[in-house]
Amino acid sequence: MEIAYYKDQFLTDVNEGVVPIQERGHQFGDGIYEVVRVYNKKPFMLEEHLDRFEQSAEAIALKLPYSRDELKEIIMEGIERSEEQNVDVYFQLTRGIAPRLHFYPDTQAVLSLVVKPSKPLAEDKKRDGVAVHVMDDERWSNCYIKSLNLLPNVMAKQAAFEKGCDEAILIRDEFVTEGSSSNLFVVKDGTLYTTPATRHILHGITRKAVFILAERLQIPMKEEHFTLEFLKDADEAFITSTTSEVLPIKKVDDVNLPTHLTITHRLQKEFKTLY
Numbered sequence: 001m002e003i004a005y006y007k008d009q010f011l012t013d014v015n016e017g018v019v020p021i022q023e024r025g026h027q028f029g030d031g032i033y034e035v036v037r038v039y040n041k042k043p044f045m046l047e048e049h050l051d052r053f054e055q056s057a058e059a060i061a062l063k064l065p066y067s068r069d070e071l072k073e074i075i076m077e078g079i080e081r082s083e084e085q086n087v088d089v090y091f092q093l094t095r096g097i098a099p100r101l102h103f104y105p106d107t108q109a110v111l112s113l114v115v116k117p118s119k120p121l122a123e124d125k126k127r128d129g130v131a132v133h134v135m136d137d138e139r140w141s142n143c144y145i146k147s148l149n150l151l152p153n154v155m156a157k158q159a160a161f162e163k164g165c166d167e168a169i170l171i172r173d174e175f176v177t178e179g180s181s182s183n184l185f186v187v188k189d190g191t192l193y194t195t196p197a198t199r200h201i202l203h204g205i206t207r208k209a210v211f212i213l214a215e216r217l218q219i220p221m222k223e224e225h226f227t228l229e230f231l232k233d234a235d236e237a238f239i240t241s242t243t244s245e246v247l248p249i250k251k252v253d254d255v256n257l258p259t260h261l262t263i264t265h266r267l268q269k270e271f272k273t274l275y
């Protein structure tokens with residue numbers, strides 16, 4: 001069963017709430033969001049997600065209608081209301097409800113939240129990896145903001161899907177940025193490489209978790225820009241996200257990557273110790 005919350009209250013049914021026509025979230029995509037995974041009723045790296053949520057809000061001059069503790073209480077109540085142990089919590093904040101004018105209105109921001117059972121990834125994908133499709137990164141220059149405006153991401157993901165792939169890998173100015181809904185890591189000669197946390201990527205929480213694990217496992221790490229050729233020449237590569245955790249890449253368009261995934265599998269195993 002899915003649990004839903006909109007504008008200060010929990011709903012009895014996820015389909016019950018009718019969002020007002022003039023909600024800026026759906027008229028302008030004027031808002032921000034987060035996705036948090038919950039393992040055994042415990043939200044994973046919640047403080048980090050809330051930090052990023054606050055940073056995204058500040059970046060678009062959105063005033064949070066709740067204190068951090070109040071927001072946590074709403075999230076925890078959503079988790080408690082679910083019958084499931086392992087869920088994903090999606091929450092978003094929009095600039096509220098006002099007649100459609102581009103200027104920021106003088107309204108209260110509106111929070112909505114959905115709690116739904118986590119969907120485990122197929123075991124063969126977790127073990128052997130997924131295929132990815134490479135595309136131009138057509139997004140704006142503020143990808144560090146977790147904005148509701150996801151049209152380029154949605155289009156890239158769909159294009160990848162139509163090529164039989166699970167993810168689109170994006171290229172900006174000759175360098176790989178990230179996936180349409182994930183960050184990207186390459187392993188080369190025992191060192192882990194990932195794109196630096198600039199404005200051109202989302203600063204992933206799972207990416208952060210991998211940094212912690214790499215340090216613990218004494219795997220050298222470099223935050224460096226790299227090209228598509230470097231990715232295709234990888235010893236191992238993987239994507240990370242809240243819902244994919246650490247997921248190997250087995251194929252980059254027509255290029256098969258090596259099948260020995262020593263470091264990726266070690267990170268996957270160690271990841272479980274974090275929750």
Ligand code: PDD
Pocket residue numbers: 035153178179180181182183201202203204205206207240241242243
């Ligand atoms: N997406 N990059 C992009 C563009 C993303 O949309 C995401 C996550 C990530 C990984 O971030 P994190 O590790 O914090 O989940 C990187 C979420 C899961 C989504 O939109 O559903």
